[in-house]
Amino acid sequence: MNKRIQIITGHYGSGKTEFAVNLALRLAQEGKKTALADLDIVNPYFRSFEQAARLENAGIKVIVTSCGGVADIPALNPAVLSIFQDRSYTGVLDIGGDPIGARVLARFAPYLAKEEFDLLFVLNANRPETGTAEKALAYLRAIEFECKQKATGIVNNTHLCAQTTPEEVLKGAALAQELSEMTGLPTVYHAVHRRFVPALQGQLAEAVLPLEIYMKKPWEITNSEEEELLWQD
Amino acid sequence: MAKELWKGNEAIAEAAIRAGCKYFFGYPITPQNEIPEYLSLHLPQIGGCFLQAESEVAAINMIYGAAGCGKRVMTSSSSPGISLKQEGITYMCGAELPAVIVNMMRGGPGLGTIQPAQGDYYQATRGGGNGDYRHLVYAPATIQEAADYVQKAFDVADYYRNPVMILADGMIGQMMEAIEWREMPKRELPEKTWATTGTKGERKPNVINSLYIDPNLCADHNDRLAKKYAAMEENEVLFEEYNTENCEVLFVAYGTPSRIARAAIRQLEKEGIKAGLLRPITLWPFPSKALKAAADQASVKAVVDVELSMGQMIDDVKIALEGCKPVAFVGKAGGVVPTPAEVCAAAKAAIGR
CATH class of the missing domain: 3.40.50.920 (Rossmann fold)
Structure with a gap:
């Protein structure tokens, strides 16, 4: 069962934002009154606020950092507090992609002390900084140190963008398992592109979150699935 | 080697290390910050030096100094920061110093925006500094190419004793792609006998300079540089x-x-x-x-x-x-x-x- 606050952390490029956007849409589909806060003060491009229109159409309240999110200013929108103060919301917090980015969470420590939350560590086995269990553990601990919170679960989001195969997902599942044994943290989801979900049926022990890819590069924006498969040039 | 997922800026920084770059001087600006960030962590681990300068102008002159010592050195910035480096770039061309300069372009003019753009084409290809100088400009279109051409750029810079620029729009710096690390073919490079490495009392001091006060000597210098640029035009075109x-x-x-x-x-x-x-x-x-x-x-x-x-x-x-x-x-x-x-x-x- 999801806690009221879902905090998404991990190394940039791991696919945190894609996961956060998909998770928020799923929570909304389940009928939850959902808010997504883009708290990324590290990455200037490929941000969840870029999907604001889609999210708002799905009834999700979108909160972005200062200047509509387009300036790289480490200032937080005070509207983020509404997620903590209005307990009718289920909140997804998309946190910037490294330990420094995770520091923004420390500002909400007094609120988090009174809250039930999940702090998910999004793991991509193909990212060199988190490619082994030892490196992933060091990264996880650095994030925990900076944000002054403990992670509660692991999300296997192993991919190679357009070159992803089901084998990549399984490789990530093995790494997540290893990290899970080292930390005692459960693997909460395997985030899997929806076209690989059938192929992986029965091969993943934990829950699967089927991913729709929203965070596209400009040349990937097409209208058909067939074209989507032609991305890689 | 297995494919890995790299962010463009990180890949450029790692490629520099793989090419033997041990020195980086720069000043932060979006959308290229992951380059200095990565090198600030990794250069000290290999006995190199990362220094955040007090400005872009200072950074490019530190590059001038390190290149003059015969070391592989890089700086990176984004459009407004590259404008500030133009004086240093013309001095380096004049003094014939090899280095790699990365411009991860953002929207201009002036401070513009942090989103991707290609408004610095004139500046990169015509030279934003003074005088008759040229330098190679590589424009990667994928993260794989960014990783490859940064490695190649160091060799080419040493080969011609001239700075080389990597010109990319911010998207290349910020996006993620699967890449494979591969070694680029190496050129045969002459020893850097011109570098200021200390005479040990055995030779005359080397002088790194772009000042030729006698117009005849300065004209000869320009003729020689022009021949070098003509060789680049003859041998280095890629498409x-x-x-x-x-x-x-x-x-x-x-x-x-x-x-x-x-x-x-x-x-x-x-x-x-x-x-x-x-x-x-x-x-x-x-x-x-x-x-x-x-x-x-x-x-x-x-x-x-x-x-x-x-x-x-x-x-x-x-x-x-x-x-x-x-x-x-x-x-x-x-x-x-x-x-x-x-x-x-x-x-x-x-x-x-």
């Missing part, structure tokens, strides 16, 4: 052709717009229009001969230049074509990226469809 044979529309684009052009080519194919792409990989020297040859095909009705600017490379396209075919332009400046559909529409308009 890629995609689907150009018997095409009706010929796109010219570099960096990420070339990938938007490719998406447009696939769309046009569905509509029965054969389109091709000539992608300059070196912006200076520009692949003029190859472009002219591709455009000279009887099948080509129009050349369509695609840029994230208001039209800068288009001048080189027109010079190359010598008026042989009409040239149309599609592009946007200031951080907005045209869609494949907009590029298709421009191509159809150019051939009257």
Whole structure:
């Protein structure tokens, strides 16, 4: 069962934002009154606020950092507090992609002390900084140190963008398992592109979150699935 | 080697280390910050030095100093920061110092925006500094190319004793792609006998300088530099052709717009229009001969230049074509990226469809 606050952390490029956007849409589909806060003060491009229109159409309240999110200013929108103060919301917090980015969470420590939350560590086995269990553990601990919170679960989001195969997902599942044994943290989801979900049926022990890819590069924006498969040039 | 997922800026930084760069001096600016960030962590681990300078001007002059000592050195910045480095770049060309300079372009003019753009083409290819100088400009279109060409750039810089620029739009710095680390072919490089490494009392001191106060000596210096630049034009031109044979529309684009052009080519194919792409990989020297040859095909009705600017490379396209075919332009400046559909529409308009 999801806690009221879902905090998404991990190394940039791991696919945190894609996961956060998909998770928020799923929570909304389940009928939850959902808010997504883009708290990324590290990455200037490929941000969840870029999907604001889609999210708002799905009834999700979108909160972005200062200047509509387009300036790289480490200032937080005070509207983020509404997620903590209005307990009718289920909140997804998309946190910037490294330990420094995770520091923004420390500002909400007094609120988090009174809250039930999940702090998910999004793991991509193909990212060199988190490619082994030892490196992933060091990264996880650095994030925990900076944000002054403990992670509660692991999300296997192993991919190679357009070159992803089901084998990549399984490789990530093995790494997540290893990290899970080292930390005692459960693997909460395997985030899997929806076209690989059938192929992986029965091969993943934990829950699967089927991913729709929203965070596209400009040349990937097409209208058909067939074209989507032609991305890689 | 297995593929890994790298962010462009990180890959550029790692490529520099793999090419033997041990020194980096720079000043932060979006969208290239992951380059200094990565090197600040990793250079000290290999006995190198990362230094955040007090400004871009200071950083480029530190590059001048380290290059003068014969060391492999890099700096990176984004558009407004590269403007500040122009004085240092002309001094380095004048003093014949090898180094790699990365410009991860953002929207301008002035402070502009942090979103991707290609508004620094003129500055990179014409030189924003004073005097008759040139330097190679590589324009990667993928993260794999960024990783490859950064490694190559160090060799080429040493080979010619001249700075080399990597010119990319911010998207290349910020996006993620699967890459494979591969070693680039190495050039045979002369020993750096000119470097200021200490005489040990055994030779006359080497002097690194761009000042030639006697006009005759300065003219000779310029003649010699011109010969070096001519050799680069002769030997270093790089480009890629995609689907150009018997095409009706010929796109010219570099960096990420070339990938938007490719998406447009696939769309046009569905509509029965054969389109091709000539992608300059070196912006200076520009692949003029190859472009002219591709455009000279009887099948080509129009050349369509695609840029994230208001039209800068288009001048080189027109010079190359010598008026042989009409040239149309599609592009946007200031951080907005045209869609494949907009590029298709421009191509159809150019051939009257």
